[in-house]
Amino acid sequence: MTPLTKAEEEVMHIIWRLGRCLVSDVMPHYEALKGKSVPQSSVSSIVRILEEKGFVSHKAYGRTHEYFPIITKEDYTKTTLNRLVTDYFEGSMSSLVSFLVKEEKLDKDELSELLDKLK
Numbered sequence: 859m860t861p862l863t864k865a866e867e868e869v870m871h872i873i874w875r876l877g878r879c880l881v882s883d884v885m886p887h888y889e890a891l892k893g894k895s896v897p898q899s900s901v902s903s904i905v906r907i908l909e910e911k912g913f914v915s916h917k918a919y920g921r922t923h924e925y926f927p928i929i930t931k932e933d934y935t936k937t938t939l940n941r942l943v944t945d946y947f948e949g950s951m952s953s954l955v956s957f958l959v960k961e962e963k964l965d966k967d968e969l970s971e972l973l974d975k976l977k
Contacts, residue, residue, distance in 0.1 A: 859929065859937045860911045869904045870913055874931045878924055881905055 862870060872887045873879060881902045889896050905925055908914045913934075916923040947953040955972070958964035 859934065861938075861941070862908075862911070862913070862934075865904055866908055866911075866913075869901065870908060870927070870934070871931075873905075873908070873914060873925060873927050878926045880922065880924060 868891055869884060869888060872884050872891075876883055876887070881898060884901055884905070885896070885898060888901055905914065909916060909925070913927065913929045914925045915928050916925045918924075943949060943951055943954050947957065955964065955969075959969060
């Protein structure tokens with residue numbers, strides 16, 4: 859699975875949330891995220907790139923294109939997390955958890971909850 863740029867990932871999160879949508883449906887969400895007006899052509903270009911990368915597909919209704927995700931958020935999350943662990947933690951999930959604890963991004967209650975899930 860091809861990694862996404864930050865902008866592509868932002869738009870993809872919106873599409874996952876919306877499901878089937880037009881670029882015009884994505885626009886207000888993306889503009890709210892960015893805190894400014896964004897040209898529709900920019901968002902349209904990002905959506906077309908997402909299609910080229912195999913993350914979305916479309917159904918055409920004349921000149922209108924309805925886009926929908928073909929990669930689930932869960933599958934992307936798994937791939938991204940595995941890439942992070944491989945690239946930065948030598949493939950060790952325990953190294954990732956240790957890092958999160960050391961950096962105080964994971965507190966004792968959350969760690970205890972994870973241990974309970976493992977049991």
